[in-house]
Amino acid sequence: MKKFALLSGLIFLSLVSGCTYHSPEPINLDATIQSGIASALEEKDLLDQAKLDQSQQTQNTQIAAEVDQKVSSLATEVYLDMQENVLPEIGGTPTLSVGSGSSSAACTNKFEFLSDVTFPDGTMTLPLTTFTKSWYVQNTGTCEWTKYYSIVYLSGDNVGTAKEFPLFTSDKLLKNGESAIISVMITAPEKQGEYSTYWALKSPDGQIFKGGDSAEGYPLSSKFKVGSQYNFYENLAGAICSDDSGLFFCGSSDRSLGRGVAYYSASPTVESNYAGQPSIIIGPPLKENGKTRVTFGPIRVPRGTWLRAAVSCPPNAPHCDNFVRLFVQAEGNTEQRITETQENNDGYITEWNIQLSDYGYHDQSLTYTFEVQANGGSDTDDLIIIQMPRLTDIAPVQ
Helix, strand or coil: CCCCCCCCCCCCCCCCCCCCCCCCCCCCHHHHHHHHHHHHHHHCCCCCHHHHHHHHHHHHHHHHHHCCHHHHHHHHHHHHHHHHHHCHHHCCCCCCEEECCCEECCEECCEEEEEEEECCCCCEECCCCEEEEEEEEEECCCCCECCCCEEEEEEECCCECCCEEECCCCCCCECCCCEEEEEEEEECCCCCEEEEEEEEEECCCCEEECECCCCCCECEEEEEEECCEEEHHHHHHHCEEEECCEECCCCCCCCCCCCCEEEEECCCECCCCCECCCEEEEECCCCCCCEEEEEEEEEEECCCCEEEEEEECCCCCCCCEEEEEEEEEECCCCCEEEEEEEEECCCCCEEEEEEHHHHCCCCEEEEEEEEEEECCCCCCCCCEEEEEEEEECCCCCC
């Protein structure tokens, strides 16, 4: 039985201020990414989501660290200034041409779309939410891509936070046959409905090229809905996952190394032995008072938004005993704990029905962190099922 008091755990990145914390252990993202990509290429089955999981989720961590809204905006401004003011002075005045295989000097620019990474087509979000749309692509041309390449708005709904974004925010180099995740920032319109936006790549000399080998080519697309609900479980690929040892892959269910886990399940059996609804399952690392955190956002919420979910242990898990917490943070403010429940194998499910306006949160962008901490020593029973975690304007039935 667990009789120990809670200890402070890792608090991840700069989402929290005013608390004592330990920095995550550094990890070699590039090495892990390239290892995952190499394995996928050897399998020659790049569209299989299961085979992409490790490489995609590692790169999602890189996206979360590098392509946050402010950094993306600043990098874009610097890049556009270079295009407008520096290149013309050195004789690099851009010319535009559109195609699927545009040539740049002695090399050819081509790419293949492999899969969506974040915000898959059909995802619903709330009005005026800003989100990162990411694609997994492979460089199939002979040109080497650098940070001087960019992603440019092509057609459809003009919903990007800018019309052009740098391909990379670092000195990354992508050679023929290599793959990478590339991203743009999108703001959902205020009016509810369905939206589609299309993007292409642009070389440093101004050539715009779409995917594939055909003459027409195909653009990168984002098709989404603006409605009354945002489902966290649909956007786990874009979250930031960490435990007491540092970052781990969002989507991982492997506890063989004792790490925390956070993964999606379409219909898990819950503590009452009924089939549950779409869920995020979170487990702490297998250590004393181990803690796992899953952070989403920023996500904008209008007035009258509820955060709703149902929380429980799995069935037949007698040693399940965890503290489950929800934190919310507005930009520039300290993270606030909104609710905390202790979940153990008691046969009950806890309902979370939180009206964010009661805490002063409305008409602003917020980050949301789901935290699970073992109560004392942790074992494999310690898993928490969070059913249908969502932001919605539909109030609970009284």
